[in-house]
Amino acid sequence: MSRFELIAAECAGYDVTRMAELLGVSRAGYYKHAHTCTAAEPTPRVQRRRDLEVKILAHHRASRGTYGSPRITADLHAEGERVSENTVAKIMAELGIEGISPRTFKTTTQVDPAASFPPGSGRALL
Numbered sequence: 001m002s003r004f005e006l007i008a009a010e011c012a013g014y015d016v017t018r019m020a021e022l023l024g025v026s027r028a029g030y031y032k033h034a035h036t037c038t039a040a041e042p043t044p045r046v047q048r049r050r051d052l053e054v055k056i057l058a059h060h061r062a063s064r065g066t067y068g069s070p071r072i073t074a075d076l077h078a079e080g081e082r083v084s085e086n087t088v089a090k091i092m093a094e095l096g097i098e099g100i101s102p103r104t105f106k107t108t109t110q111v112d113p114a115a116s117f118p119p120g121s122g123r124a125l126l
């Protein structure tokens with residue numbers, strides 16, 4: 001039995017504020033818990049968030065895991081969805097998915113300091 005369940009069981013005989021204080025929980029936390037436990041269906045905000053999660057996952061899988069938040073946001077806008085890139089990035093982070101970042105340019109050629117250059121090539125010998 002959690003502390004919140006204990007408060008709910010004893011709220012008829014005792015003051016909720018005093019029980020919350022004795023059990024080391026906030027009164028607001030108890031009421032939030034009581035409200036979420038009695039809510040049969042999610043709020044519109046929670047439902048929209050869940051819908052966005054499903055759509056974002058679908059686009060990420062369709063791109064074989066390459067698309068990040070900018071491209072997924074563009075795809076959602078093309079579908080008529082109104083959402084910001086920051087919201088998409090936040091949801092992706094919560095879901096633990098990320099796009100593949102482009103690789104940085106890497107020079108692999110190493111110049112040989114002992115190499116000789118042909119005359120007139122514009123390279124002076126050191």
